[in-house]
Amino acid sequence: MLNNDSSGKKVWAARPYRTFVKKTVLAPSALFLLLFLNACGSAFSGNARAIREGKTVITSTGETERDNTPVVLIPSLEGDDILGNEKISINISNASEGYIAVSYLGDSDRAKLQLTGNGQVTYTYDLFTGEDEVIPLTAGSGTYVSTVYENIDANQYATIFATEFTVDITNTYGPFLYPNMYVNFSPDSEVVALAAILAKGSTSDLEVVSRIYQYVIDNISYDHEKAETVESGYIPDVDEILSLRKGICFDYAAMMSAMLRSQRIPSRLEIGYAGDAYHAWISIYTPDTGWLEGMIVFDGTTWSLVDPTFAANTDNADDLASFIGSGDNYFTKYVY
Template structure:
């Protein structure tokens, strides 16, 4: 229970020189000292003793009132979801209510404390209302939750509005999500997850929305989700539709702890083959799935689970008896079907939604698009495949390039369907299929291709 020596403060409005309120003795039966204090006229936020008396409570019921500070009363703060200043909970507690909308701030602040631990987070106010599932991060026991309201005199400053205590019945400890300045600047609200240190099996759900009135809200068509486990990294893309995003990502690198960051794209007029983004939130999650299927699972640009890709892969490989022949058939299909898009390369006309399906539809693309399509068809055929990025060219100056490695009979086989499709002459693509770049002589291949890394 809350310490018996703790203090419960009531701020009672004075109307026409009178004040009245009904209070409960928050710690059950026992002796209480009651101090009545009046606000000072010569000092701001200071009170002088008016009267002191003692009361012996004989009622064993413990009931802690929910009280509001003068700042909360001025802001017309009301917690609709909370009926008592002390309650029991399990892992999460909903804190929601209404407040007078401030011109200086569109947020309130939630503060969670237990022992020496502390966490703060700003909550958006919409049409005078707010609601948030507050995590009880620090395991079993009493959590103090403070609701702070915007200071009407100082920008980006908050005053304590009300305090409640929650006795968490769960032993589970959770890790706070770290929010960055861009979270508020870009109007992001992350609904799922609500805390870090969660556990999942292979997939993890990301859900949230963007304030339509926030900076670049209309231009933010997608978010990036970066997952990192040790030295392995993956970048996933979740579309934003009607200012909402809701999708799952793969924890593709096997069991263990992942660092996950939610990011918004840089909004710029010119197109580029490099996508810059800014972090809005980060947290950790533990993958409990035992298998590492990083090179079989769908990934950014490689929707290998799409029915169109699966059906096409079956059609291409239907007469092939082994994975080597299947891989070669996929290489040949990709190289002969897709024409090289010289303009896209020269003008950096890369888009965030470039992927194998888009390449199939357009029947044209650059090295990235050839690799996406071949990789998707390989994975759809249950052949492990990975996109390799690096540099390539016949001269001293080499350009950014991407190709594929496929695992055949336990060994990684190299293929470059872009170079197998033909060549560029006088800024025009010349289609000339060759199988030279399917399982090439690696001594020769390494003279023209400089391998950098695997990209997910």
């Protein structure tokens, strides 16, 4: 979210952990039925210690080292190209970077933004009074239709604002590098520091991906209890997930996306279906490979489609490879 600094300028700060009330009619409810984790934790030093103890093996090819300095792009509220009314502010001044900033100014406990890019998928976001949310424009350049709703009674909502705007995204990978509502991190996030440790000595983006991927599947376990009792409206706190060392698919994908983005590697947090299961995974981009769909694992010759949750919870490589196949088992519905 965006907070005021000492000069009064709004700057990005990672959101404190919180849970939300259960969604009702307007959100794509299936999306959020798997997204709850009650986080608690241990010290970050334990994660660095796991690296030193060798649970995640780090190797180098002997080529020129890649710069592992973290780069966290900071969303801005600067500019005066703002749409809205007395209840909603939609700042599109920085849309060319691949995001908008939305602030709900009303007093309802439940307000929602629906956003459709280029006539494609409609995304629904919860809005809360006094909080500025960064929303990625994942449909790319084109026309976006935005509608804001406010809860008026039980499961009934009223439209409080509707508009459309045209976007020319000049930072092609901006939507997949900036922090946003679901991939929520800042320069001070512990996952950013950990990603820099893991990336040190790497000679390519692919090696960074491999190291971060291996760390996550070795050190983060699946939380079956939380998966069975999940409530809608959860937004991952990536540092809490790191401390707790367990989570559900959304947590795996959000944590890894934050780490990769801080290392200048565009990553898409994707939500959809893996077989019959509603699930979350990531895709990554490197200049050498283009977009690699799903998550990947390197066998010494080729990169294969995989996702971190599944890889962390199976010891049978044949079962994993059989399920992954050509990627047909994965159907993407939402991208963040």
